[in-house]
Amino acid sequence: xxxxxxxxxxxxxxxxxxxxxxxxxxxxxxxxxxxxxxxxxxxxxxxxxxxxxxxxxxxxxxxxxxxxxxxxxxxxxxxxxxxxxxxxxxxxxxxxxxxxxxxxxxxxxxxxxxxxxxxxxxxxxxxxxxxxxxxxxxxxxxxxxxxxxxxxxxxxxxxxxxxxxxxxxxxxxx
Amino acid sequence: xxxxxxxxxxxxxxxxxxxxxxxxxxxxxxxxxxxxxxxxxxxxxxxxxxxxxxxxxxxxxxxxxxxxxxxxxxxxxxxxxxxxxxxxxxxxxxxxxxxxxxxxxxxxxxxxxxxxxxxxxxxxxxxxxxxxxxxxxxxxxxxxxxxxxxxxxxxxxxxxxxxxxxxxxxxxxxxxxxxxxxxxxxxxxxxxxxx
Numbered sequence: 001x002x003x004x005x006x007x008x009x010x011x012x013x014x015x016x017x018x019x020x021x022x023x024x025x026x027x028x029x030x031x032x033x034x035x036x037x038x039x040x041x042x043x044x045x046x047x048x049x050x051x052x053x054x055x056x057x058x059x060x061x062x063x064x065x066x067x068x069x070x071x072x073x074x075x076x077x078x079x080x081x082x083x084x085x086x087x088x089x090x091x092x093x094x095x096x097x098x099x100x101x102x103x104x105x106x107x108x109x110x111x112x113x114x115x116x117x118x119x120x121x122x123x124x125x126x127x128x129x130x131x132x133x134x135x136x137x138x139x140x141x142x143x144x145x146x147x148x149x150x151x152x153x154x155x156x157x158x159x160x161x162x163x164x165x166x167x168x169x170x171x172x173x174x
Numbered sequence: 175x176x177x178x179x180x181x182x183x184x185x186x187x188x189x190x191x192x193x194x195x196x197x198x199x200x201x202x203x204x205x206x207x208x209x210x211x212x213x214x215x216x217x218x219x220x221x222x223x224x225x226x227x228x229x230x231x232x233x234x235x236x237x238x239x240x241x242x243x244x245x246x247x248x249x250x251x252x253x254x255x256x257x258x259x260x261x262x263x264x265x266x267x268x269x270x271x272x273x274x275x276x277x278x279x280x281x282x283x284x285x286x287x288x289x290x291x292x293x294x295x296x297x298x299x300x301x302x303x304x305x306x307x308x309x310x311x312x313x314x315x316x317x318x319x320x321x322x323x324x325x326x327x328x329x330x331x332x333x334x335x336x337x338x339x340x341x342x343x344x345x346x347x348x349x350x351x352x353x354x355x356x357x358x359x360x361x362x363x364x365x366x367x368x369x
Contacts, residue, residue, distance in 0.1 A: 005287075009261075009264070010184075010257055010261070010294060010298070020256065024369070027369055028368065101323055104323065105318070105324075108319075109317075109318060123317075154240035155240070155242070162248065163246075163248055164242060164248050164249065165240070
């Protein structure tokens with residue numbers, strides 16, 4: 001009898017485990033922090049990358065006025081006050097300050113001597129995507145580059161980047 | 175040694191559940207499946223070879239809002255680990271006191287529940303560890319040191335399950351309780367690290 005009760009208990013536990021993620025916040029991705037200025041200034045041109053995707057030294061370098069003048073081929077200059085406000089937000093929540101798993105893994109994968117300016121240049125992100133063939137990313141007109149995280153990571157805006165939430169456009173069976 | 179049969183049965187059931195979850199993840203090429211994926215709207219499905227007409231696909235398209243499935247191989251791995259931890263807790267709570275050694279009906283029921291819960295915890299732990307190795311082998315990487323969260327999670331999961339099994343095989347010796355508790359703690363920390 002106790003085995004039967006236990007079996008029912010196990011089934012109930014599976015169901016409650018499924019619900020657990022809804023009740024207890026998870027820390028697997030990067031912190032889904034938001035900032036209105038960051039959203040409007042950076043998010044107007046590209047996905048507003050969460051600060052946890054790069055260490056603070058990278059954000060500092062990226063947000064230098066000279067760097068913003070030539071922001072990967074575009075001019076992204078902004079007012080001093082706004083720039084500093086966004087920089088403050090990015091540094092405050094940068095990868096090394098985070099408990100979120102992917103942020104810590106990104107931070108650990110970047111040698112202290114390096115200051116990557118692209119998230120896709122970090123060793124962790126490279127390693128996680130190395131098995132994805134070109135045809136699914138670079139040669140896929142609906143994705144084009146790893147930089148467009150949210151084209152495939154359906155919950156990127158929530159800081160969730162796991163396999164379960166990936167949908168590669170045009171490749172349902174990836 | 176009847177617990178071994180119970181243990182194996184639970185491992186087999188868990189593997190069966192994992193198989194279903196993996197099967198859902200591995201969709202047939204060219205077939206949309208039922209988790210929100212579908213052929214491009216321009217594609218057509220031929221209903222019969224001898225019919226010249228084609229019928230446009232009217233099911234879901236990729237433009238549909240994304241809905242996360244609650245039953246995937248990754249999630250199954252998580253459910254197994256969590257259930258294993260909860261059952262270890264049930265085993266701890268139902269552990270018979272030293273005063274129960276006499277063997278009244280209540281004490282016997284407690285002993286049965288304690289033993290079954292412990293066996294189930296070990297079985298589900300084994301299934302969780304096995305599925306973890308299958309699904310997340312590429313996440314185990316010593317480049318970032320053993321203290322990397324994924325490495326620690328794997329290590330603690332393996333140690334916890336080994337401790338569960340050792341505790342069951344040593345029962346009813348007194349040392350088995352320490353092993354069981356150590357296993358529960360290792361499993362708990364391992365889960366928190368990946369939560």
